Amino acid sequence: MIAFLLRRSAELLLTLGVLLLVVFAVLRLAPGGPAQVLLGPDRYTPALEDRVNHVLGLDRSLPEQAVRWFRAVLEGELGTSYFHRRPAAQVVLERLGATLLLAGLAFALSLAVGVSVGVFAAARQGSRLDRLLSHGAVAVIATPGFWLGIGLILLGSVWLRILPSAGMAPIGREGDFGARLRYLVLPVMTLAAGHAASLALYARSALTEVLTSDFVRTARAMGASAQRILWRDALGAAAVPIITMAALNLAHFLEGSIVVETLFGWPGIGQLTTASVARRDYPVLLVISLWAGIVVVTANLAADLLTRFMDPRTVEE
DSSP, X not given: OHHHHHHHHHHHHHHHHHHHHHHHHHHHHSSSOHHHHHHHHHHOOHHHHHHHHHHHTTTSOHHHHHHHHHHHHHTTOOOBOTTTOSBHHHHHHHHHHHHHHHHHHHHHHHHHHHHHHHHHHHHTTTSHHHHHHHHHHHHHHHSOHHHHHHHHHIIIIIIXXXXXXXXXXXXXXXXXXXXXXXXXXXXXXXXXXXXHHHHHHHHHHHHHHHTTSHHHHHHHHTTOOXXXXXXXXXXXXXXXXXXXXXXXXXXXXXXXXXXXXXXXTOOSHHHHHXXXXXXXXXXXXXHHHHHHHHHHHHHHHHHHHHHHHHOGGGSOO
């Protein structure tokens, strides 16, 4: 187990390093730059742009910039935001709680709904309910997240007028979690819908295969109840691929939060990412990339360890 943990940790750290290097290169090679945004159209001149780039260290070669940034990361210095004029890590941390709340609730909802729908569909394979659930899941997956969010806003905020369409909490009640729940309903449903649908199809496929196995037929012959076979034996046997799929979905939650937070005015990392891209705020974008990479790498490592614990045969000694 220790050798496996060390090997997987080294692989994931290498993946994180390559990811950050690619993000760094893409940001630096993208058209435009922070000098044009900071100066504005009224003050911009090529001479002032050169001065700003020199002050920010952007006039150095790309390899030199990359080496300086990675060295600063290892020293715990993540840079200062060009726009906020504060440490980039502090700017990101101020938005982190909102994103963790939104993504955490959406992940839990997608896991509960996706697995439950997959189990019901697999237990009634070939029935009208199975076809209805499967076609519905495909339709949800095919619907872009922003269209789904707009549809929920029209339904819940415009037509029914029972849910707020944007924001995080009523003005003056930011600390009231009960009041904040109403603002969470639409963005959580939007973020969770596609992942719940894909997980439902995946769980149905995995359970359909397990339900035809020999141990299930043996359990039925021994008189075990259908509910116990389905929810305990079959779901337990299919848990490994479902857990892997759920862990891989975390990356899509981070990607989807950008659209959902922008659409619903949710003040989290996703909204900050959109604003930082427009401002060419490289330090903030690099800190966000570092945080997202750590989350995905940690989730994959946790899924590997849980898979190893549940079924040691899945990992070579």
